[in-house]
Amino acid sequence: MLTNYKTGVYFDEMMKEDGQPKNHYQWFYQLVHQFNERELMNKHETAQLNFLRQGITFTVYSHTGGTERTMPFDFVPIIIPRGDWEKIEKGMKQRMTALNHFLDDIYHEQRIVEAGVIPRDLIENNPYYYDKQIGGVRVPLNNHIFLAGVDLIRDEHGEYRVLEDNLRNPSGMSYVFQNRYVMRQVYPELFNQHSIETLEHQLSELHQSLITQVPLNAEPGKKPTAVLLTPGIYNSAYYDHVFLAQQMGIELVEGRDLVVKDDMVYMKTTRGLQRVDIIYRRIDDDFLDPEAFRPDSMLGVSGLLRAYKKGNVSILNGIGNGVADDKAMYVYVPDMIRFYLDEDPIIPNVETYFLSDPERLDYVLENIDQLVVKNVGASGGYDMLIGPQSDESEQEIFKKKIVEKPSQYIAQPTIKLSRAPAYQEGRFYPCHVDLRVFIMSGEQMNVLPGGLSRVALKEGSLVVNSSQGGGGKDTWILSESGDQHA
Amino acid sequence: MVINMLSRVADSLYWMSRNIERAENNARVLKVQLIHMLEASSKDALDKEWEEILEVCASTADYYSFYERMDRETMIQYLTISPLNVNSLMNTMNYARENARATRDILPEELWEVLNQFHLDQKDWQELPNTRDHTQQYLNRVIQTSMTSQGVIESSMSRGTPYSFIKIGKWLERAEKMARILNVTCEKNRKETGGGTHHYYHWLTALHFLNGYDAYIKEHPPTMEPKNVLSFLIKERNFPRSIQYCMDHVLEAVTNLEDGKVSHYSENLFQMLEVIQNEIEESSIEDMGMEELMQFLDHFQDRCMTLSRMFSETYYLIEPVRVK
Structure with a gap:
């Protein structure tokens, strides 16, 4: 089935140049050959329908209005051997630690600017630098980045590089779980021979990280009330919001459900107002509070920033993170790692x-x-x-x-982005892939094993974004015994 | 069981439930009418019947604001898949899905899937030629979707606050629709004092519209006395569509919601429920003339509207998807 498959000049995740699978794909390769063409087609169809039926969709906007679309799913997983993963994991923790130091620094002492590592202009002229609004504000655990998504690519030598940091509202975590779920439903045969890292406990880890970030003035001894703030059902990542709120067992709220009174945040319930302590918001900074940011925002809550500054409510991810994850600041992240941690970056950037x-x-x-x-x-x-x-x-x-x-x-x-086989319409062909890794931080830092592998399904295309025809793949981290198998 | 719940979410659940119930009831009326019209005596009579259907399922005034005359095909389309009619089956089912979508995090996954599947298939329905066959299938599909939804709710939802809001929406919608249909039937009866087979036909139709024929026939073998039909549909405590049954269950759901206690904020609501209960119990349907009955039904519909408003005020339900 993969007989006519050509790796070309690119690094391929699964196949070697001689047409043989790499070691860690050996089992998978053999298993796929046990399916016949018909079975593969049927399974492919079933998998796509699964997403549609469950309404796991994102909304694409055009001049004619919004359409709900599913993200196409490709069943060939990205398999990552244990050793490679451990390096990624360390690299991500290192990067997030440095970026968090950076955020804390530039909203307080600005040591990195004083030291001449990053030009002051670059920070002060950044449209997402909200010093006026939140400069000097202390956040719980001094943690600005509750959930980050870092996009990794591999170059022609197979080396992982960071393409982009997402420190504001990275979406896609629900897809990691849904891809695994559908994969298990539709291709159970593939799991028999593989021992892979489970995702089971990850959402309780996420919840744990969330509820440790209690605001300064929370009522002592009371279990904090956490909510997920969504722009609503028309937002393109609404399914992500539903999934996370549901799985963490917290209320999914919209701006109009919240109200600020005497600098405290409340949600409007059938029994009146109820105090809210922690807000995991999926609304951008400039829409959060019409008093402090865009006055035309219909999504936010008036007075939210006042409550935040008084230490009456936690807002995650922190306000003002945008200054650290844009494409200009990206260039300086290796310098941040050296400056704050006195270490060399484990996972390098792409030259910029x-x-x-x-x-x-x-x-x-x-x-x-x-x-x-x-x-x-x-x-x-x-x-x-x-x-x-x-x-x-x-x-x-x-x-x-x-x-x-x-x-x-x-x-x-132009990096020769690595490729992996994708299966569409009865054949396997090479497609460019990347990997979004999710990092959650609270009292501890935890990297979700695997992440969302995104694939540019249009042949030859380099763009993996779901809004532009990209699809998703399951990502397997081989657990220790799995490594021996491979 | 007194648990807080977001008012917006409670509101969405309430309207999701009302919209599902409304779609099912309207689909059934239409389904019955499509069969009955095959037996109608004259075109005039038929047109009049269709206007009555319009009055039950939507609003005649609204229809005439879009169209100049009564055309059967136009009207069927208006009631089923027209985007113009806020009460068309397509729109009510869409509202229900939107409401479900906004509350997905607390609904059983299967409930969302049932409504979502209807939505996915609906696109196909719109492209099918407008034949009687397709319309019937569409109507059946609406009814089945509603029934499956109710099945999921009954078999898998915890009997908590969200469940109560869903039930209250359903019972109120059902009671109101019952009153509306009976009102139209009474009106028709009053105009045609000729007696005889006509009456039989009207009451039979009403029973079919309200899915009560089988149940009624078991209680009152093959007679079709208006008094019997009316008191069955209004007061029969064991028939799950009668006004009495619906109101009993609204009261039960509100009582559950309040853990059996009357608080200062829910006092007015409980009082109103009691007043309505008494008004139904004390009425003697058998002794009323058509005129009186219509007054009684009108009055009841007003009460339903007041109740719905009080209910929304008590639980801070705001910004419903749609208000009649």
Whole structure:
């Protein structure tokens, strides 16, 4: 079935250049060959329907309004051997520790600026730097990052690199669980021969992390009340919100369910008002509180920031995290790791050029057809140019944009993103993949084993975002005994 | 069992339940009418009947604000899959799903799936040619979806606060629809004093509309005395669609919600429930003329509206998906 499969010049997760599977895919390879074509097609169909029936959808907006879509699921898992995973795990903890130090630092002492490691401008001109609103505010456990999602890719040598940090509202965790669930339902045969890390306890870990972040002035001795604040059913990640609230056993609230009185936050219940201590919000900073941020926000709660600053409520992830995860600050994360931890980064970045540097700018303008150019403020695969896949007119448009506002853009060499087989319409073909790893922090830090493997199902495409035709895969971390098998 | 619950969520559950019940009841009326119209005597009579159906399932005034005349096909479409009619089956089922979607975290997964499946299939229905066959299938599907939903709720939901809100929505909606249908039937009877087979036909239709024919026939073999039919549909405590039964169960659900206690905030609500109970119990349906009956039913519908409002006020239910 994989006989005509070509790895090409790319690093392949599963296959070797000679057409044989890698060691840790040996079992899987053999098992797949026990299915016939028909079985594979049927299973594929069943898996997709499963998501639709359960309404595990995200909403895509266009000029004609929103449509609910499922994220296509591909059954070929990304299998990661124990050793590789341990390195990723350490690298993620290191990175999050440094980023958390950074956030705490720039809203207080600003040591990293004083030391000349990061230019003051870059921080102060960042649109997500909310010093005016929350500078000097102490957060519970000094923890700014309750749940992070870090996007990893592998280059042509198979080395893992960080592509992007998501420290605000990373979505997709529900898909990790649903992918595993559907995988077990539809392909139970595949699990017999593999011993993989379970996800079972991860949601209680998440809940545990959540409820340790009690605000300063919480009523002592009382179990804190935590809620998940969602923009509502029309938000593209609504299913994620439902899933997390349900699994953690906390109330799923909208802005209109909350009210601030005397700088305390309450939810409106059938018996009147009930005090809220911890808010895991999935609303962006600028919509949180019309008093403090955008006055036109219909999603937020008036007075929320006052309550936060008084230590009457915890807001997770912390307000103002956006300054640490944009594409410009990304370049400095290795420096942060050295500065705060005095360590070398375990998982490196992708090489990145600032276009505000005139020398770099010239280089980029000349070599734009070989580079990836990204808007520092955009995400989701929007406002970016993939040099080798663009035509001249597109390149011209970007050159113009860059020259107009060089500080708004960064450039990276086109990485030969690793690939893995995907199965669609009766055949296996190679698709580019990345991996979003989830890190939860409270009193302790915990990395969810595996994460969300995203796959660009359109052949040749490099964009894995679900809003642009990307799909998902289950991710298996082989447990110790599993490693010996492989 | 006094547990707090988000008012918005309680409100969504209440309206989800009302919308499911409304869709089922309207689908049944339509289903019965599609059969009955095959036996109608004249076109005039038939048109009049359809107007009555419109009055039961939606609003005649609204219909005429969109269309100039009564056209049967237009009307069937208006009542089933039209986006223009807020009470069309498609819209009520969509509201129910939206409400369920906003409360997914506390509903049984299967309930969401049942409503979601209907929604997924609905797209196909809209593309099918508008034949009688397809309409019948669609109506059956609405009824089945409602019944399956109720089955899931009964068999898997804890008898807590969310359950009570769902039940209250269902019983209130059902009682109101019962009153509405009987009102139209009485009106028809009053106009046609000729007596004879006509009456038989009206009451038979009412029983079919309200899914009460089988149950009634067991109690009153093959007679169709208006008095018997009316007191069966209004006062029969064992028939799960009678007004009395519905109101008994609203009271029971509110009592459960309040753990059997009357508090200062729920005092008015309990009082109103008691007043309604007494009014039904003290009425002697058998002795009333059509005129009186219609007054009684009108009055009851007003009471339902007051009750619904008081209920919303007591539990801070705000911003319903839709108010009639």
